[in-house]
Amino acid sequence: MILELLSAGLIISACLAIFLDEAVYSVAALAGTFFLTSLLYAFSGAIFAAVFQFAVGAGTLAVLFLAGEMLSETPTKTSQKTLLLIIAVGVLLSLPAIFLSVSGTTSVLSGISFGEALWDLRAVDVVLQGLVIMTVALGIVIVLHEKRKGEK
């Protein structure tokens, strides 16, 4: 029952994140989506995923709140009626996930460990992602350096 409630909440908060007019409220609804996703993982037994989702979500949201505050131009208010309509749409959209089901998938690789999977099966992805992260870090350093140079 709790998983069904969490999934309904997840869809409602996702709808709010998209349809709410003001940027800060939209980001707050996205925070709710991340938190509920994390709870959904935790209650499904995927603690590892829950912790990761929570950490990544918290980092993203901290930056997003600042960006939302900076980028929001004219504050607009969503009426009570629209808010109720969005919640109703969210509840309707969550019904298929609660009551319908698709056929199960077959087990492919069951006895493989995390380290083996990461280094033996996905080694190219890991190396490429390391390169991407290093490039992003280098880009940030260069941009900050140029900015500081420009200020002087």
Place this chain on the structure above:
Amino acid sequence: MDYVILSMVLLAIGIYGLLTKRHLLKVFVSVELIATAATLNFVMLVPSLGKGLGEAFLILAFSTDTCVSGVILALLVVVHKKYGTSDIGDLVKMEQSKEESEVEA
């Protein structure tokens, strides 16, 4: 309760937002929702993939998601600083008027 359908609904909401919303921050929120839907799929398919492979996919999905978020946020700030607006429609109009003035010149 089916996680595949839940993930598909989240993906549909994200794609709808991506196609219809004009504010850049909303576009970013839509991308985040799409990424969450993909990650949800990875997590919930762990029993059929095997725990190790599922965790590996999860790590890769999270790091990709974080990189994408960083780049989009940086672009968002740069665009807002350069053009003074976050509305995609206004940005397109500005670009069109700039091209027209270049053609006239």
